[in-house]
Amino acid sequence: MSSPRILVVDDEADLRELLEITLLKMGLDVDSAETLGQARAFLAKGEYALVLTDMRLPDGLGIELVREVTTLYKGTPIAVITAYGSAENAVVALKAGAFDYVTKPVALDQLRIMVQSALRVSTGQAGQPGPAAGAPSRLIGESPAMQGLRAQIGRLARSMAPISITGESGSGKELAAREIHAQSSRAAKPFIAVNCGAIPEALMEAEFFGYRKGAFTGAAEDRDGFFQAANGGTLMLDEVADLPLAMQVKLLRAIQERRVRKIGATAEEPVDVRLISATHQDLAKCVETGKFRQDLFYRLNVIELSLPPLRERLDDLGVLANAMLDRLVGPGQATLGPQVLETLAAYSFPGNVRELENVLERALAFANDGVIEVGDLSLKSARLAEPSSAPVAAAQAAEPPAPVASPAPAAVPPAPDALPNNLPEYLEQVERDIILRALAQTQFNRTQAAQLLGISFRQLRYQMQKLDIQAPED
Numbered sequence: 106m107s108s109p110r111i112l113v114v115d116d117e118a119d120l121r122e123l124l125e126i127t128l129l130k131m132g133l134d135v136d137s138a139e140t141l142g143q144a145r146a147f148l149a150k151g152e153y154a155l156v157l158t159d160m161r162l163p164d165g166l167g168i169e170l171v172r173e174v175t176t177l178y179k180g181t182p183i184a185v186i187t188a189y190g191s192a193e194n195a196v197v198a199l200k201a202g203a204f205d206y207v208t209k210p211v212a213l214d215q216l217r218i219m220v221q222s223a224l225r226v227s228t229g230q231a232g233q234p235g236p237a238a239g240a241p242s243r244l245i246g247e248s249p250a251m252q253g254l255r256a257q258i259g260r261l262a263r264s265m266a267p268i269s270i271t272g273e274s275g276s277g278k279e280l281a282a283r284e285i286h287a288q289s290s291r292a293a294k295p296f297i298a299v300n301c302g303a304i305p306e307a308l309m310e311a312e313f314f315g316y317r318k319g320a321f322t323g324a325a326e327d328r329d330g331f332f333q334a335a336n337g338g339t340l341m342l343d344e345v346a347d348l349p350l351a352m353q354v355k356l357l358r359a360i361q362e363r364r365v366r367k368i369g370a371t372a373e374e375p376v377d378v379r380l381i382s383a384t385h386q387d388l389a390k391c392v393e394t395g396k397f398r399q400d401l402f403y404r405l406n407v408i409e410l411s412l413p414p415l416r417e418r419l420d421d422l423g424v425l426a427n428a429m430l431d432r433l434v435g436p437g438q439a440t441l442g443p444q445v446l447e448t449l450a451a452y453s454f455p456g457n458v459r460e461l462e463n464v465l466e467r468a469l470a471f472a473n474d475g476v477i478e479v480g481d482l483s484l485k486s487a488r489l490a491e492p493s494s495a496p497v498a499a500a501q502a503a504e505p506p507a508p509v510a511s512p513a514p515a516a517v518p519p520a521p522d523a524l525p526n527n528l529p530e531y532l533e534q535v536e537r538d539i540i541l542r543a544l545a546q547t548q549f550n551r552t553q554a555a556q557l558l559g560i561s562f563r564q565l566r567y568q569m570q571k572l573d574i575q576a577p578e579d
């Protein structure tokens with residue numbers, strides 16, 4: 106069997122030679138072109154597992170080749186070589202459909218990593234597509250929005266471009282990120298999701314980049330960070346807007362260099378990680394207000410994927426509800442009674458699909474013989490836009506949800522007369538108390554409890570785990 110063939114397009118003889126030698130040593134065949142014209146002639150004749158092109162060529166720009174290859178030779182990944190510090194070129198190329206980029210001076214270890222992952226992507230070559238490729242998507246829904254989303258995910262899975270996922274809490278951002286990973290050539294490697302809002306600032310660097318034994322008190326052994334743990338796979342930065350500015354600088358550097366340094370280490374190590382970030386905040390606004398660095402935003406926000414809230418795709422309610430019931434109690438074991446779908450459709454679901462899951466899970470506990478009736482739903486009536494018999498079309502024009510009444514207004518606990526003799530324990534107790542009160546008030550609906558407390562669902566879940574608070578059904 107012949108080796109995969111790579112097309113190198115560069116007019117600088119020295120660099121071309123370096124690339125050729127490196128690729129040949131990797132057991133690959135190489136064709137070299139000095140101009141766009143020559144590259145086009147090669148492409149017309151042969152099949153390539155990867156095209157690697159410089160951005161400036163004597164007869165035009167590499168970006169033209171990116172556009173041609175991504176439209177005319179869809180199965181062929183194309184990567185670009187950009188000048189050091191020219192983030193703009195890299196981002197433009199990725200937006201145009203480039204698989205990835207390397208910066209000059211070309212670091213050979215990074216080039217090899219990039220080529221290997223391109224080979225896994227290119228059809229019929231060394232790699233296999235991810236195990237989930239071809240498998241049914243876990244993102245359920247037949248609305249045009251969901252169909253479009255699944256198609257977009259299929260395309261995005263084939264590149265290394267950083268993706269920024271936006272959408273309300275519970276709309277499926279993490280699920281979408283997992284789906285991109287599962288359909289990519291990285292599927293066999295780890296998917297690591299990090300909730301940036303839940304890590305104490307002092308621990309962030311250690312958590313992201315790892316540390317060496319003895320780097321600080323308590324560092325009893327070497328430990329990897331998220332970047333090393335996700336090596337070869339995908340790192341999801343959830344609630345990325347919550348990253349403190351100091352950490353944003355370090356993250357930007359890691360993304361630019363594709364290298365990280367453990368705390369206490371002298372040398373940096375290369376990391377091969379695809380980044381997906383997510384937030385329910387408006388990141389562009391965070392940039393405007395100075396809360397988020399523009400340069401990091403630019404790097405993370407190369408491709409945008411937006412998840413619609415559930416109330417904007419009510420057509421999906423039926424199929425989602427059925428799939429969830431099947432998962433909760435087994436296929437065909439539970440059904441929705443008359444008017445249930447209409448009642449659900451009249452609700453605005455501020456907690457989106459996660460809230461639908463919660464509502465159904467709770468309703469099942471009340472349902473007789475697995476048939477969920479309207480009375481089993483216990484939706485907050487304040488949020489129903491129409492009476493329970495409202496038709497779906499009317500529900501689509503529903504007003505946004507009325508805010509839920511806040512609990513006791515005091516945000517700060519009343520200070521006891523005597524000072525606590527163990528502050529952390531005391532604060533933990535206060536926190537536990539407040540969370541338990543919010544949970545009791547919402548019949549253990551964690552989505553609503555989180556809203557009451559003005560924190561995200563994930564933050565609440567994290568705090569509950571930390572404080573060992575268990576929902577009755579856990």
Ligand SMILES: Nc1ncnc2c1ncn2[C@@H]1O[C@H](COP(=O)(O)OP(=O)(O)OP(=O)(O)O)[C@@H](O)[C@H]1O
Pocket residue numbers: 243244245246272273274275276277278279280281343385425458459462561562563
């Ligand atoms: N289209 C969908 N099909 C099936 N399940 C879904 C879909 N969208 C979301 N879910 C389910 O809803 C729950 C919430 O999804 P997910 O955690 O991905 O949301 P999120 O947007 O990341 O939430 P947050 O902003 O709170 O982090 C999960 O249990 C997920 O499996």
